[in-house]
Amino acid sequence: MREDELKARVRQVVGDTLNVDPETVDDHSSPQTIAEWTSFNHLTLMAAAEEAFGMTLSMEEMNSVKSVGDLTDLVRRHAG
Amino acid sequence: MEINGTRREVTPKDAELENSPEALLRRARTLTREGNPAAAADLARELLDRQPDSLSAATELIRALEAGGASSATAGRGEAEAALRRLISAAPTPANIMAAARFWEQWQEDEPATPGVRTVRAALTGHGTLLPLGAHLRVACAQAGMHPFVFVSDFDQWMQDLLTPNSALYASRPEVILLQLDAGTLFPRSMGEAELSAAAFDAERTAGLAQIRQALAAAGRNAPAATLLLSTFATPDHSPLGILDLGGLSDGLPGQRERCERINADLRTLVRAEFPRTLLLDMERIEARHGKERVRDARRWYLASIPFSDSFLPVLAGEYLRYLRPLKGQTRKCVVLDLDNTLWGGVIGEDGFDQIKIGGTAAPGNAFRDFQRALLALQQRGILLAVCSKNNPEDVWPVFDKHPGMVLRREHLAAWRINWQDKATNIRELARDLNIGLDSLVFLDDNPAERGLVRQEVPQVLTVEMPTDPALYVRTLLALDVFEVLTLTEEDRNRGRLYREQQERKAFEEQLEHAAESGGDLTDYLRGLQMRVTIASATDFTLPRIAQLINKTNQFNVTTRRYTEAEVRALAADRDHWRIYSVHVSDRFGDSGLTGVAMVRTEGEVWEVDNFLLSCRVLGRGVEDALMTHVIHEAAAAGASRLRGVFIKTAKNAPAADFFEKQGFLATGAGEGDESYFELALAGGSRNNGSGDAPTDAPAAADRQYPAWLAVEIASANPEENSSA
Numbered sequence: 001m002r003e004d005e006l007k008a009r010v011r012q013v014v015g016d017t018l019n020v021d022p023e024t025v026d027d028h029s030s031p032q033t034i035a036e037w038t039s040f041n042h043l044t045l046m047a048a049a050e051e052a053f054g055m056t057l058s059m060e061e062m063n064s065v066k067s068v069g070d071l072t073d074l075v076r077r078h079a080g
Numbered sequence: 081m082e083i084n085g086t087r088r089e090v091t092p093k094d095a096e097l098e099n100s101p102e103a104l105l106r107r108a109r110t111l112t113r114e115g116n117p118a119a120a121a122d123l124a125r126e127l128l129d130r131q132p133d134s135l136s137a138a139t140e141l142i143r144a145l146e147a148g149g150a151s152s153a154t155a156g157r158g159e160a161e162a163a164l165r166r167l168i169s170a171a172p173t174p175a176n177i178m179a180a181a182r183f184w185e186q187w188q189e190d191e192p193a194t195p196g197v198r199t200v201r202a203a204l205t206g207h208g209t210l211l212p213l214g215a216h217l218r219v220a221c222a223q224a225g226m227h228p229f230v231f232v233s234d235f236d237q238w239m240q241d242l243l244t245p246n247s248a249l250y251a252s253r254p255e256v257i258l259l260q261l262d263a264g265t266l267f268p269r270s271m272g273e274a275e276l277s278a279a280a281f282d283a284e285r286t287a288g289l290a291q292i293r294q295a296l297a298a299a300g301r302n303a304p305a306a307t308l309l310l311s312t313f314a315t316p317d318h319s320p321l322g323i324l325d326l327g328g329l330s331d332g333l334p335g336q337r338e339r340c341e342r343i344n345a346d347l348r349t350l351v352r353a354e355f356p357r358t359l360l361l362d363m364e365r366i367e368a369r370h371g372k373e374r375v376r377d378a379r380r381w382y383l384a385s386i387p388f389s390d391s392f393l394p395v396l397a398g399e400y401l402r403y404l405r406p407l408k409g410q411t412r413k414c415v416v417l418d419l420d421n422t423l424w425g426g427v428i429g430e431d432g433f434d435q436i437k438i439g440g441t442a443a444p445g446n447a448f449r450d451f452q453r454a455l456l457a458l459q460q461r462g463i464l465l466a467v468c469s470k471n472n473p474e475d476v477w478p479v480f481d482k483h484p485g486m487v488l489r490r491e492h493l494a495a496w497r498i499n500w501q502d503k504a505t506n507i508r509e510l511a512r513d514l515n516i517g518l519d520s521l522v523f524l525d526d527n528p529a530e531r532g533l534v535r536q537e538v539p540q541v542l543t544v545e546m547p548t549d550p551a552l553y554v555r556t557l558l559a560l561d562v563f564e565v566l567t568l569t570e571e572d573r574n575r576g577r578l579y580r581e582q583q584e585r586k587a588f589e590e591q592l593e594h595a596a597e598s599g600g601d602l603t604d605y606l607r608g609l610q611m612r613v614t615i616a617s618a619t620d621f622t623l624p625r626i627a628q629l630i631n632k633t634n635q636f637n638v639t640t641r642r643y644t645e646a647e648v649r650a651l652a653a654d655r656d657h658w659r660i661y662s663v664h665v666s667d668r669f670g671d672s673g674l675t676g677v678a679m680v681r682t683e684g685e686v687w688e689v690d691n692f693l694l695s696c697r698v699l700g701r702g703v704e705d706a707l708m709t710h711v712i713h714e715a716a717a718a719g720a721s722r723l724r725g726v727f728i729k730t731a732k733n734a735p736a737a738d739f740f741e742k743q744g745f746l747a748t749g750a751g752e753g754d755e756s757y758f759e760l761a762l763a764g765g766s767r768n769n770g771s772g773d774a775p776t777d778a779p780a781a782a783d784r785q786y787p788a789w790l791a792v793e794i795a796s797a798n799p800e801e802n803s804s805a
Contacts, residue, residue, distance in 0.1 A: 008102065016135045016179055021109060040211055043384050048175035059379040 181215030206260035439485020462572025504537035616795030
């Protein structure tokens with residue numbers, strides 16, 4: 001997957017899951033900048049990402065995601 | 081292409097990119113932002129037509145509709161609701177369900193925007209983080225054609241929420257409270273320890289059950305009208321004792337399975353003895369069917385105390401729905417069956433009596449026999465069975481009457497159409513014969529062409545996608561969650577017989593019609609029926625059946641106001657403001673049972689008919705006149721001056737439209753929407769009845785007589801006297 005394509009798909013998943021406009025989402029978006037990103041919705045986001053990118057995350061990995069950039073890194077790692 | 085010297089080339093690749101889903105979505109978003117939500121909605125619709133499973137497109141459509149001012153009162157919200165339902169039908173993935181649930185939650189306080197859809201109010205409480213289960217419940221309700229209002233308790237707040245009279249849970253006014261407890265949390269030693277002394281097990285079991293008992297009692301006090309649904313406990317997928325679990329302990333101490341079974345047995349005993357209206361959910365069976373290893377997701381349990389995996393959440397929400405459907409009257413009443421290759425293998429008209437495959441020990445006859453057994457179990461639960469088959473009747477009846485392999489016999493069938501007419505027409509006729517709506521029918525046929533025709537012509541009928549392999553028929557039938565009943569009343573058990581008697585009555589009526597053509601009249605028929613009606617106030621004994629009628633009667637129903645059994649019970653006890661009457665009907669052909677209900681609100685001088693309904697199988701024989709006459713007598717005796725009525729028009733209750741006028745009420749005007757109001761002055765009342773067109777019997781309402789052909793018995797008006805037995 002191309003880097004820009006991957007970032008766009010992560011933004012789309014974040015937008016759909018947290019009900020925000022994907023174009024307002026960037027690598028620095030985080031629970032501090034997106035109101036809907038509650039601790040509960042965080043798990044929904046992780047499940048959505050697992051589904052969208054066909055990967056299984058460990059408890060540690062789920063815990064380590066603090067921003068959209070972190071999530072993108074995870075997806076990249078699992079894809080590679 | 082060259083125009084006026086400028087060169088512009090559109091390559092197929094560009095066109096593809098411009099029309100790619102991502103590009104359409106971006107354009108839709110921009111249009112919404114720039115204040116053109118109508119154009120954005122068009123783009124999103126186009127995209128959804130191409131990709132009905134695209135959450136992004138559905139989300140974009142809803143955003144555009146909401147930016148365009150969609151609310152529960154506009155068509156936009158209806159479209160938004162439909163888009164969510166279509167999305168989940170196309171792709172019920174966890175991510176889509178969670179996203180859809182968020183919209184349903186935003187809309188839960190609003191009126192349903194989809195016609196014919198009713199709100200269901202549920203409160204979910206118990207151990208752990210139940211928000212995901214609540215989200216799945218919202219979506220399950222929405223997919224079943226209900227408008228979900230779901231309250232979910234915060235983490236582990238079940239005791240506080242149930243014990244505090246003014247808790248947020250009770251403030252959400254739930255019709256049903258779902259209590260989902262975790263065995264490992266409530267009974268940690270019993271579930272987790274290898275050896276547990278009898279004293280320690282007793283102490284933990286007793287304490288846990290006492291807590292549940294306290295919670296159930298509080299729920300009964302604080303929300304007397306709500307129905308409580310309590311999940312029982314499933315044995316964990318592994319025992320701390322390993323292979324010693326079943327009886328391997330030398331001193332006879334119970335292993336983990338036995339402890340869990342004891343807890344469940346005590347729970348059942350407690351509920352039967354003290355909370356007979358609490359319903360129990362069999363978690364052991366549900367988890368086992370799904371596979372216990374897949375019930376939990378350890379990561380989510382440790383990270384957020386979410387007790388269930390994404391794969392199990394829709395299963396459990398679906399099980400809740402089995403209880404919510406009958407509570408909201410959303411169940412089906414009749415199965416319409418094809419015969420050849422549906423009830424038996426082969427074609428009776430070609431293969432003949434000796435060659436069709438039914439019964440015995442060989443496949444596929446044994447599979448068809450088991451399918452018939454499952455259908456018979458439904459019939460014994462009060463579901464009607466009807467046959468719709470392209471065949472010659474003289475080929476078919478010997479099979480039902482004489483074939484040794486058959487489970488179903490003619491006596492189990494409530495109606496049939498065995499002819500060469502198209503099945504859609506036959507099904508419409510069957511519904512008319514049985515006096516039930518098309519949306520009460522389920523159609524089972526192995527032939528995809530017949531299913532296609534019925535789906536297209538009578539979409540209200542639930543046409544089941546039958547598997548091609550008869551070995552899977554039973555499973556397909558059992559997976560349908562539309563036949564559940566919360567209580568089994570005498571009427572349910574006897575329904576098949578009731579409908580057969582109805583056929584005999586019809587034959588009698590036809591004879592009389594012939595007689596009428598040569599000079600007789602309808603009164604002769606009615607007299608000939610030798611009808612007996614008993615009118616009584618609601619009692620503990622009749623309440624379950626009264627609530628059932630209130631929730632399933634659609635046609636002769638003046639307001640179609642639904643009340644749960646618990647609500648009716650509460651109203652029946654409120655003798656200062658409510659009277660609830662039932663009518664029981666029998667005639668020379670048999671006992672039709674409790675078939676009519678009148679609910680009346682009493683406010684001093686004015687009594688108002690809140691609900692008046694009658695099962696269609698006794699309609700038009702004077703029973704409705706008798707019940708209304710009794711209401712009028714009671715109102716007059718209590719000193720009321722006026723009796724008010726309201727008719728609320730629905731898609732189905734045309735048979736009740738002129739009821740109040742036929743009963744001598746005067747129309748007093750139309751309300752908002754589909755309501756029209758009526759009034760009847762009672763003798764001694766103060767209302768001026770001077771207008772020329774007033775019905776002549778109105779002033780003497782209290783002297784009204786019961787129809788002459790009925791033998792009417794009035795049971796005691798005091799519910800305590802009736803229920804003391």
